[in-house]
Amino acid sequence: MQTAIEFFNNPANYLWIYLLVFASILGFEIISKVPTILHTPLMSGSNAVSGIVIVGAILLVRMAQPDDYLSLSLGFLGVVLGMINATGGFFVTDRMLQMFKKKTK
Amino acid sequence: MLLAIVNLAFLIGAVLFARGLSLLSSPETARKGNIYAGAIGMGLAILGALFFPMDVPNNYLWIVAGLIVGGGIGYYVSYKVKMTAMPQMVAIFNGLGGACAVLLAMVEFNNYYLAEIPDGGTGALVSSALALIIGGVAFTGSFVAYAKLEEFIKDNFLVIPKYHHILNITLLLVLLGFTAWLVYLGPEGEMWMALVFMGIALYYGVSFVVPIGGADMPVVIALLNTFSGLSAASAGLIYNNKIMVVGGLLVGASGVILTVLMCKAMNRSLLNVLIGGFGGSAAGGKKGAQGEMVIKEVALNEAAIQLNYSKSVVFVPGYGLAVAQAQKVCKEIEDILEANDVEVRYAIHPVAGRMPGHMNVLLAEANVAYPKLLDLDEANAYLANADIAVIVGANDVVNPAALDDPSSLIYGMPILRVWDAKHVIVLKRSMRPGYAGIENPLFFHPKTHMLFGDAKDSLTKLVTELKAL
Numbered sequence: 001m002q003t004a005i006e007f008f009n010n011p012a013n014y015l016w017i018y019l020l021v022f023a024s025i026l027g028f029e030i031i032s033k034v035p036t037i038l039h040t041p042l043m044s045g046s047n048a049v050s051g052i053v054i055v056g057a058i059l060l061v062r063m064a065q066p067d068d069y070l071s072l073s074l075g076f077l078g079v080v081l082g083m084i085n086a087t088g089g090f091f092v093t094d095r096m097l098q099m100f101k102k103k104t105k
Numbered sequence: 106m107l108l109a110i111v112n113l114a115f116l117i118g119a120v121l122f123a124r125g126l127s128l129l130s131s132p133e134t135a136r137k138g139n140i141y142a143g144a145i146g147m148g149l150a151i152l153g154a155l156f157f158p159m160d161v162p163n164n165y166l167w168i169v170a171g172l173i174v175g176g177g178i179g180y181y182v183s184y185k186v187k188m189t190a191m192p193q194m195v196a197i198f199n200g201l202g203g204a205c206a207v208l209l210a211m212v213e214f215n216n217y218y219l220a221e222i223p224d225g226g227t228g229a230l231v232s233s234a235l236a237l238i239i240g241g242v243a244f245t246g247s248f249v250a251y252a253k254l255e256e257f258i259k260d261n262f263l264v265i266p267k268y269h270h271i272l273n274i275t276l277l278l279v280l281l282g283f284t285a286w287l288v289y290l291g292p293e294g295e296m297w298m299a300l301v302f303m304g305i306a307l308y309y310g311v312s313f314v315v316p317i318g319g320a321d322m323p324v325v326i327a328l329l330n331t332f333s334g335l336s337a338a339s340a341g342l343i344y345n346n347k348i349m350v351v352g353g354l355l356v357g358a359s360g361v362i363l364t365v366l367m368c369k370a371m372n373r374s375l376l377n378v379l380i381g382g383f384g385g386s387a388a389g390g391k392k393g394a395q396g397e398m399v400i401k402e403v404a405l406n407e408a409a410i411q412l413n414y415s416k417s418v419v420f421v422p423g424y425g426l427a428v429a430q431a432q433k434v435c436k437e438i439e440d441i442l443e444a445n446d447v448e449v450r451y452a453i454h455p456v457a458g459r460m461p462g463h464m465n466v467l468l469a470e471a472n473v474a475y476p477k478l479l480d481l482d483e484a485n486a487y488l489a490n491a492d493i494a495v496i497v498g499a500n501d502v503v504n505p506a507a508l509d510d511p512s513s514l515i516y517g518m519p520i521l522r523v524w525d526a527k528h529v530i531v532l533k534r535s536m537r538p539g540y541a542g543i544e545n546p547l548f549f550h551p552k553t554h555m556l557f558g559d560a561k562d563s564l565t566k567l568v569t570e571l572k573a574l
Contacts, residue, residue: 016342016350023351027358030127036455036480037469038135039363039462043330044195045129046359048143049122050202050330052352053337054175056209056344058154061168063161070215072164074208076171081205083175084182085198085333090143091183092194097136099188099469 041096048089054082107158114153119351121146126355132475150348188470189427192460195326196251199333203243203310206336207303210237213343214299218292227288232342234284237299238306240336245310247329253319254459269316270379276309317378320501322459324367324378331360363461370455370481372517403554405563408530409570412438415492415528417448419484421521422464423457425498425534429560432471435497438564439473441571450477452484452494452521454502485522494523496531496547498560504545529553532560 007013034042057078064071125142128134155168186194210233217229252258283302287294317325334356341349368375403411412418420435439449451473457464465478479487488494496503499521506513507520523529529552547553556563 023354027355031130031359031362034130037465037475040466042129045139046356047198049352050333050337050356052349053202053205053340055150055154055349056340058168059344062163066162071212072167074212076167078205078208079171080175081201083172084179085202086147087176087179088183089198093139
């Protein structure tokens, strides 16, 4: 209990909890009404956003010692995977939405 | 100065993620939304990560190489993939995001245990463990989902009947216990423990998805999307990086919303889907009554005449349409019929196919105008006055047992009431039951006529017949 109170009273932790709570609420609010037609694009588009994990991989590689080949190669792999996720997700979503668009004319 | 610019870039990136996703939920603005979130927002985040001022070796060569390789593969794959393979594609992308989070967590564990005085302390351990568990499920779970979609593995592969969910709950408890143990040990812990931990987390992902049946794939894909987002968010906690946390949580929230929508469309709880048990067990149920019922077949030319002289036709596509790649022939029939003043609509059930919105994507690829795609309620209203309903590869979503047979596994699931139309034509390969393994009384309905054969094949022949009229 004591540690929990200390944890919560630490302004840095408090700020993080704020961020977590509000980002989640925001997420639910902005996407609450989705028409069926956009289920797949929304999914693959948000999938691309989860490629944000690449930021961590980039920071990891930057912080690794130049002779720490384990971290470097794992980090490199992380950058590749994250980048496939981000670019692949973006382009495939765009391709799909282009198809949707053609017929509004 | 640089720090201020980078922080601003991260902030704008996070705002663009939120704005982009909200634009993605309306057809008119969706494309712009994707560019906001997926291109500009992501671009700013990557630039920010590259130039975030730190006194470190940087190793830019490694990073740039990774960006080029990953970007190249991502671009190439996204243009090569067929629209029918979209569920597999989304599954793989989810898995890669999860794998990335697992890598980050493992390197963090390694650094923590190698350091003389580990920094980050308990927080680093907890967030790494979290990223490892969630990322692990997203990673291996997605690859199992992929294997199921490609039919590399069968639905009951590696499943311990009846007790499988107990195994899964145990695994989850073991993982949580392991986390507590690592936190308790702190710097006393060792790398092999983290490796064992990773092994269990990866196996949990397999075990988690394996019992879930093919018909529940839309729920699984949406759920794995949630996990890939949450794993990115927990990796963000490792690096104290706010844009990762915000981006990951937004994805997580959108995934949860889709998951809930899919569950509602099947009238089942998420828990029920996760425990599985759909399929297999039900097969024996209604065999007795079936023998006395009669199936009526319809000849191709007769079906063509019926279609041609009706006023309104509703196509009801299902996974079979995707398997047969019959979407374009479907559109061809639509064109011929519309030229003869027959009104054509498509009735789309939310869980038709293998991922949320699967049918919409396929029909859009075939150039079907999206106002012609009716959702569940619109479709049921329309069907009441329609002349003919043509079922193309759908089964469970048009099964009347969902309405009137309390003993049926899908009882209570909202379905398309196709028998409200004057005639029903069912295109089907054989009398094999759908993936849920449930008999479909619709096939024996007095209004129903069966047209056996591969969906694409039958539709192509229908086109020929229609043109000959």
